[in-house]
Amino acid sequence: MSTLRTLRETPRHLLVCEKSNFSHDKSRHRHLVETHYHNYRVSFLIPECGLLSKELKGLVMEIGPYYSVKHLPLHELITHEFINTFVKKGSCCALTYNTSIDEDNTVALLPNVVSIDLMDLSLHPDSKKSERISWSFKEKKPLKFDFLLAWHHTGAEESTMMSYFSKYQIQEHQPKVTLNTVRELQCPVLQSSELKGEPEEACSALELFDWLGAVFCNADLNNESNDFISTYCCPQPSTVVAKACLCTITGLILPEKIYVLLEQLCHYFDEPKLAPWITLSVQGFADSPVSWRENEHGFRRGGEHLYNFVIFNNQDYWLQMAVGANDNCPP
Amino acid sequence: MPAPATAYERVVYKNPSEYHYMKVCLEFQEHGVGLNAAQFKQLLVSALKDLFGEVGAALPVDVLTYEEKTLSAILRVSSSGLVKLWSSLTLLGSYKNKKCAFRVIQVSPFLLALSGNSRELELN
Numbered sequence: 001m002s003t004l005r006t007l008r009e010t011p012r013h014l015l016v017c018e019k020s021n022f023s024h025d026k027s028r029h030r031h032l033v034e035t036h037y038h039n040y041r042v043s044f045l046i047p048e049c050g051l052l053s054k055e056l057k058g059l060v061m062e063i064g065p066y067y068s069v070k071h072l073p074l075h076e077l078i079t080h081e082f083i084n085t086f087v088k089k090g091s092c093c094a095l096t097y098n099t100s101i102d103e104d105n106t107v108a109l110l111p112n113v114v115s116i117d118l119m120d121l122s123l124h125p126d127s128k129k130s131e132r133i134s135w136s137f138k139e140k141k142p143l144k145f146d147f148l149l150a151w152h153h154t155g156a157e158e159s160t161m162m163s164y165f166s167k168y169q170i171q172e173h174q175p176k177v178t179l180n181t182v183r184e185l186q187c188p189v190l191q192s193s194e195l196k197g198e199p200e201e202a203c204s205a206l207e208l209f210d211w212l213g214a215v216f217c218n219a220d221l222n223n224e225s226n227d228f229i230s231t232y233c234c235p236q237p238s239t240v241v242a243k244a245c246l247c248t249i250t251g252l253i254l255p256e257k258i259y260v261l262l263e264q265l266c267h268y269f270d271e272p273k274l275a276p277w278i279t280l281s282v283q284g285f286a287d288s289p290v291s292w293r294e295n296e297h298g299f300r301r302g303g304e305h306l307y308n309f310v311i312f313n314n315q316d317y318w319l320q321m322a323v324g325a326n327d328n329c330p331p
Numbered sequence: 332m333p334a335p336a337t338a339y340e341r342v343v344y345k346n347p348s349e350y351h352y353m354k355v356c357l358e359f360q361e362h363g364v365g366l367n368a369a370q371f372k373q374l375l376v377s378a379l380k381d382l383f384g385e386v387g388a389a390l391p392v393d394v395l396t397y398e399e400k401t402l403s404a405i406l407r408v409s410s411s412g413l414v415k416l417w418s419s420l421t422l423l424g425s426y427k428n429k430k431c432a433f434r435v436i437q438v439s440p441f442l443l444a445l446s447g448n449s450r451e452l453e454l455n
Contacts, residue, residue: 008411010351013440015344021336041447068454100450173454193337206347213352213442217405219395229368230393232407250447285449302437304444316337322441329343 011325013304017205019195022266022315029309029319030259032331036307037110038095038288039253043216043281044265048274049245050181059264064175066150066252067161068097069168074143076168077109085164090153093254097146101287101303107145108289152256175251185244186221186234187211190277192316200237207235209308209320212279216246241275258282262309269313281308292321295328305330348440351413352395354448355420357402360430368397371404374426378419387415395442403436405445413438 020027042063046052052060076082077094086092091111099106151161162170188203188211197204203211211234214221221234258280265280286303290296297305302324310318321330357371366374372394380388393407408416420433437445 007414010346010410010413010440012346013348015347015441016341017344018339018341019337020339023336024339026339040449040452043446097452097454171454192334195340195342205342206344210348210350210442213444213446214395216446217396217442219405219442223393229372229397230395230407231391232393232395248447250452281443283444283447283449287449302439302441302444303449304439304441306441306444308443314334314336316334322444324439 013322013324014327014329015206015209016319016321016330017195018319018321019192019205020317020319022311022317028331029262029317032292032307032319032321033259033262033282034255035293035331036255036282036284036305037093037290038108038285039255039258039282040285041248041250041281041283042253042258042261043246043248044261045212045215045247045279046245046268046275047185047187047241047278048243050243052179052245052247053268056264056268059261060177060247060249063249063253063257063261064251065172066148066175066254067165067170067172068146068148069165069170070146071144072147072165072168074107074145082164085160086151086153090151091254091256092149092151093252094147094149095252095285095288097148099145099287101289101297105143105145106287106289107143107147109149110290110294148252150252150254152254173251175249175253178248180246182215182244182246183242185215185241186238187241187244188235189237189239190310190312190318192277192310192312192314192318195318203235203237205310205318205320208310208318209322211235212281212308216248216281252285253282262311265309265311266315268311269315273313275313277310277312279308279310282306291323291327292331295331297323297327346410346440349410350407350442351410351438351440352442352445353406353408353413353417353420353435354437354445355404355406356434356436357404357426358432358434359402359426364426364429364431365399366402366426367399368394371397371402374423375406375416375420378423379415382419382422383415387419390415392416405442407442410440 094109191202283306291305307321
């Protein structure tokens with residue numbers, strides 16, 4: 001019997017659903033966006049919209065760049081020069097490229113490093129700790145990895161990443177952007193005050209999250225319960241919108257840039273719009289060792305860690321944060 | 332007139348998803364083998380039947396998306412049926428006497444997670 005029970009089990013997953021308003025003093029939306037560091041995919045959906053505004057399109061096109069370097073020795077990320085040039089003058093993220101966290105060594109650089117505090121090293125460059133770390137990376141175990149890097153600089157000077165890593169085959173990349181307009185899209189009806197939905201009146205946050213996945217995977221939303229191939233359909237109640245704008249950006253995307261995009265999407269409702277809500281979803285790198293802040297992230301079956309905002313026309317918002325088996329509960 | 336601001340609320344759901352989603356790809360040893368969506372679905376049903384019999388074959392599986400050119404699909408199955416479906420796909424070895432294998436590319440209880448795969452990021 002226990003074998004049969006095992007056959008029906010799946011690893012645990014968690015979905016946190018919050019609702020709040022952007023104008024609330026204690027709203028944590030900024031903190032949650034800016035502490036989710038290694039973002040692979042950012043998508044937004046705007047119902048009743050055929051063309052993006054100039055401001056939004058400009059933001060989307062300038063959300064990069066990010067960089068790749070090859071065979072970078074790990075000790076290069078703890079040198080005083082690197083810390084002074086990049087870590088102290090903005091926030092720098094890095095993640096090993098093409099390493100699977102369930103199989104290989106993986107390294108990540110976070111803007112506020114805890115395990116090896118780069119700020120501490122730079123304040124005490126001749127300390128025993130600093131010397132030992134440097135020795136272990138250089139002599140004892142000269143680890144080299146291909147990295148993806150991104151840097152948000154707070155100063156006015158141009159990015160110097162290209163010249164700094166010139167001997168490591170550094171390349172600049174622009175995130176890939178796809179823009180679609182979908183016609184006659186069935187959208188769930190939502191009430192911002194009802195996270196769990198209301199029978200016959202509004203869909204729940206769970207149903208919305210699932211539906212959003214169907215839209216971005218291009219699933220058919222109009223099946224019948226007796227169809228052979230698929231029985232999936234849009235949660236009810238729903239309405240049909242004539243058109244909707246979908247945008248997807250993939251690459252290594254900085255949390256600071258995502259926050260700017262979120263703010264711009266909030267401004268979408270500064271003028272009256274037909275759409276009652278819009279969504280912004282962000283998916284983390286499956287092989288990042290952390291999800292939010294220093295919370296450990298693992299790859300059990302999926303490596304998923306993602307979040308989604310539903311932005312309502314009165315500045316209410318829903319925030320869903322989803323993680324898989326080897327992750328702690330999102331903050 | 333927009334509704335007044337809502338109060339803060341937080342709900343944590345443990346294992347809320349009654350479904351799991353799989354992104355799969357069918358590979359044949361020889362080229363030129365094609366299946367339409369209905370044939371693909373029938374193949375899933377027969378894979379379940381081969382391993383788990385008639386009861387297994389009755390497990391509801393939805394083919395949410397199907398691309399005939401690449402023989403890839405996103406499937407939806409009840410969470411309690413995931414292991415049965417996955418093991419059936421693993422052990423399927425042929426279709427109409429042609430050798431083939433299912434590759435499972437992604438699995439998640441969240442369909443939104445299957446809309447992107449960071450392991451497929453290519454740098455130009």
